[in-house]
Amino acid sequence: MEALTRWQRGWSASRGWTDVQCIDDVTVVRVGEPQRRVEYVATGQHATAAAHLALTDCNPPGTSWLTITGPADRVAADLGPLEIVRTNWLMTVRLADQVSYPVPPPYALELSATPSVVEAQAYGYGEIAATGRMAVLHTGAVADMVQTDPAHRRRGLARAVMTALALAARRRSATTAYLAASAEGRHLYKSLGWTTLTPLVVARTTG
Ligand SMILES: CC(C)(COP(=O)(O)OP(=O)(O)OC[C@H]1O[C@@H](n2cnc3c(N)ncnc32)[C@H](O)[C@@H]1OP(=O)(O)O)[C@@H](O)C(=O)NCCC(=O)NCCS
Structure with a gap:
């Protein structure tokens, strides 16, 4: 699934994960963090291969993660003893079609960028109120780590952050x-x- 591959590449670029390999149609991202040593990304068709890799690697229990196209009830059997942690959704938009919103006063937005990642921060009342990133790889962009501080939610900050990131990516x-x-x-x-392309089942090895 091309969208899954494009998302994984952008997600890895956003997080600075550079050790990426493909084994048995499973993308293996060696993250190297204490709680997430590795991330296996695959379509539901290759869930068994991804589960086998997770169950036979040498990482401590609970630190090998999987992202598999769902739904959960369809891939659960292939994941065997792995713990299903949650479901996310792989979504897409043509950037020109994303609805635009201004920054709500009294907040202000600041953008910073590296060669492959644009970052937006919304400030207000002396605090960082909302943040988000977009990795840009050729014609594809991947949004990541969009969050609004609980005290500043439902004021339109996340959509203002998404508006600024989309504009920068375009x-x-x-x-x-x-x-x-x-x-x-x-x-x-x-x-x-x-729009939603597919559910993504997030699973991991158990302790
Ligand atoms: C999701 C999140 C980023 C939204 O931030 P926000 O600044 O409150 O979002 P906005 O105010 O820009 O919301 C814009 C619109 O999105 C929708 N929306 C946002 N949060 C919603 C919620 N919890 N339930 C339903 N609709 C919601 C609404 O349509 C809202 O417009 P409205 O308030 O006029 O109805 C924030 O709740 C958050 O940080 N959550 C935890 C981290 C997370 O899940 N991030 C997303 C990772 S993919």
Whole structure:
């Protein structure tokens, strides 16, 4: 699934995960963090191969993670003893079609960028109120780590952050964007014109 691959590449770029390999149609991202040593990304068709890799690697229990296209009830049997942690949703939008919103006063937005990642921060009342990132790889962009501090939610900050990120990505010639939405984030992205491609089952080894 091309969208899954494009999302994984952008997600890895956003997080600075550079050790990526493909084994048996499973993308293996060696993350190297204490709680997430590795991330296996695959379509549901290759869930058994991904589960086998997770169950036979040498990482401590609970530190090998999987993201598999769902739904959960269809892939659960292939994941065997792995713990299903949650479901996210792979979403997409043509950047030109994303609905735009201004920053609500008295907040202000600041953008910073590296060659492949644009970051937006919304400030207000002396605090960082909302943040988000977009990795831009050629014509594809991937949004990541969009969050609003609980005290500043439902004021339009996340959609202002998404508006600024989309504009910056378009300036870099990106045309299509992807992201893995949480249950909470899904409402936000739907309201901005994003559509859902598939559920993503997030699982891990157990202790
Ligand atoms: C999801 C999140 C980023 C939304 O931030 P926010 O600044 O409150 O979002 P906005 O105010 O810009 O919301 C814009 C629209 O999105 C929708 N929306 C946002 N949060 C929603 C929620 N919890 N339930 C239903 N709709 C929601 C609404 O349509 C909202 O417009 P409205 O308030 O006029 O109805 C925030 O709740 C958050 O940080 N959650 C925890 C982290 C997370 O899940 N991030 C998303 C990762 S993919």
